[in-house]
Amino acid sequence: MSKSFDFRRARPWEVALTVFALSAPLLAPFAAPGTDSFVSRAVAQEMQKIDTSRLVAIGGAVTEIVYALGEEGRLVARDSTSTFPEAANALPDVGYMRALSPEGVIAMNPTAILSIEGAGPPDALAVLKSAGIPFETVPEGYDRAAILRKIAVVGDVLGVPEKAKALEDQVAADLDAAIADAAKRPEAERKRVLFILSFQNGKIMAAGGHTAADGIIGLAGAINATEGAFEGYKPLSDEAIVKAKPDVIMVMSRPGSDAGDEELLAHPAISVTPAAANKAVLRMNSLHLLGFGPRTASAIRDLNGELYGKGHVSQ
Template identity: 30%
Template sequence: MTTTQLGSARAGSVRRGVAASLLLAALTLAGCTGEASTSGDLGPTTPPLAEVETVADPLAWEGPSTAVAADSAISPVTDGAQTLPATIVDAQGTSVTITDTTRILALDIYGSLSRIVFELGLGDSVVARDVSTAFPEASDLPLVTENGHDLNAEAILDAAPTVIITDSSLGPWDTILQMRDAGIPVVVVDSHRSIDSVGALITQVAGSLGVPERGAALAERTTAAIDAKVAEIAAVVPADPADRLRMMFLYVRGQSGVYYLFGEESGADTLIAALGGVDVAGEIGWQGLRPVTDEALIDANPDLILMMTKGLESVDGVDGLPEHLPAIAQTDAGRNRRIVDMSDTTILSFGPATAQVLDALAVAVYAPESAG
């Protein structure tokens, strides 16, 4: 089926098919209406793990820390010719043919897709951006999102894209369908993000743009950097599994009364594993993302809690967190105020800059005095 054959019946099916993915997006967007934060907005960049002294016992320190990943410069892969037209079957099973990549829109909740396009050497063809695309090379592009992460149909049409690459993390979904109805090829890539899927995401984007060789090279480079960083982090993780930090990823939006625990298959579990932590949500059988309960917090009893920066701010910081979730005070993380936060648009981005994200988080976890 081609994109131009999508009718109203197909539209209803698509909406149902992406409902689960949009739930994650809706949670992330709740209460988030401003411009994406850059490293400068959050304070000094966290120093590299290789340049700091890690603590001998990560359970011995108290107090919060903030991880700020460095804004690494784009290093485009340019070896490999572009071949168009490119016909692919996207993540929703739709056959899409791309004949023109002179005006590209790459849109998702974390800005990862646009970063991939730039790293594939096609950044000069990107005509606009989402609010999370804040790396320096793209920061001057016009926005096609409003009220935080809502897609603006008029702005997208004004940008006159010849191809749109997106996932189901942004809405309203009717806007994407409207772009298809307007004859714009729309490629929907897999919305499930994790450290393990970074390479696959890159190759999906590259295949859509007719540069599969570049995609293979970028995926190899990125996964090699991730593997090297995970090995570097492993060297500072306590050798005895009993001494490793028990971690959980907590999502909160205090002004909206939203409190979720990210469990297995949420992507956060792979982040915790890469940091050498024990995923306590997995230990208690927590699947995906679900509203957190006092019982779950107490049963999990994490040593450390990972959070998004805006989420932590929404509950008035570390000191205000127990007022919203009293059970936090009954955990080792709460008693020791051991909370690590990172920018909302960075911590679960799982794109070409994943190694830098891991590096900054590892410093915040294992060398907290060196972090923010």
């Protein structure tokens, strides 16, 4: 004879499974064969919900969206790329999103982790997932659709789809206006921008296609100087730099950690480009420019203004 089921000693998932099994016969009359009834959908959604009352956010865009939705009260920690809004800096920092320490995250006693796609390293993610902490991933992307998808995913995980839809509509309208304005720039007037991720010992790591830098440059009405040459971030040879013919060199503003403008422009290959002739070096805030979150429309306008001036584009 089997032992009776003791709810007091059962684990949460065992209780949920038992309750579902006992209630299934009662729910069956509401679901016609071959249909997805309201009741069955509601049960499925209820079972898939996770506790987000103590949330660790990984990725600047993810954290921005949580704040933009007005759900920041759930946050107990964030990663080092999550520096906007200013209030986020008061949260405990669990480290850089691509070099997470699982012990530091677990120490926050989170009920869930909400992370942008691409966080790591893989070993750290494996430890976090094996710890039994729900780990939800927000798809990365570098265009209008990707930004709206991030908002929708965060809203679904937090259980506030209505708020997310309202934010989506607001962000979409702002993006459409900024993109349309930048697109007025005639092709012949568009500047070629070389985005340099790092400059060390004379070696230049630059942005190719399918990168955040490539995405924002295009949206702002300019041309990635390495267009079509490669994807991702790769070292550039001197020949490749000369061939790219950049009008502008763009780098991220990281005080004290990068080469100065003079050192950049004195590089043998850069020195013979139009960018060097015009001393055109542009430094921008990385999270604002490359985050592809709710503020991207502002980033598009800022970059367009820096490249072409604050006046109206040619008609």
